[in-house]
Amino acid sequence: MSQDIVADGLNQIMNAKKAKKKEVVLAKHSKILRKVLDLAKDAGYLDYSVEGNELTVKIDDVNEIRAIKPRYTVSVKKINAYVRRYLPAKNFGFVVVSTSKGIMKHEEAEEQNIGGCLLAYMY
Numbered sequence: 001m002s003q004d005i006v007a008d009g010l011n012q013i014m015n016a017k018k019a020k021k022k023e024v025v026l027a028k029h030s031k032i033l034r035k036v037l038d039l040a041k042d043a044g045y046l047d048y049s050v051e052g053n054e055l056t057v058k059i060d061d062v063n064e065i066r067a068i069k070p071r072y073t074v075s076v077k078k079i080n081a082y083v084r085r086y087l088p089a090k091n092f093g094f095v096v097v098s099t100s101k102g103i104m105k106h107e108e109a110e111e112q113n114i115g116g117c118l119l120a121y122m123y
Contacts, residue, residue: 093123
């Protein structure tokens with residue numbers, strides 16, 4: 001376990017998926033991790049619920065969900081270069097960007113013409 005709660009949580013989800021588990025319980029979670037999981041939930045990749053101090057993630061239809069380390073800070077013009085680096089095909093998955101307007105998908109950041117910090121990618 002490192003200091004990065006988002007990376008640890010996403011790694012635990014991927015390890016559970018590789019072990020063919022349908023569900024994983026995360027003891028440590030944060031608001032940022034929940035926002036990233038909200039985007040994955042909206043895309044239909046997974047589902048989660050918070051009960052007390054534990055976050056239970058039900059793995060549905062995710063191929064890969066990973067944190068981007070280091071967290072690159074990019075302008076809106078450079079987002080597409082990182083999308084091509086991390087995603088396997090065009091219009092397949094998305095990159096999560098932390099902007100001044102909140103955490104959003106890379107398409108929304110490009111529409112609103114704002115850059116930010118790259119947090120994760122999933123497809």
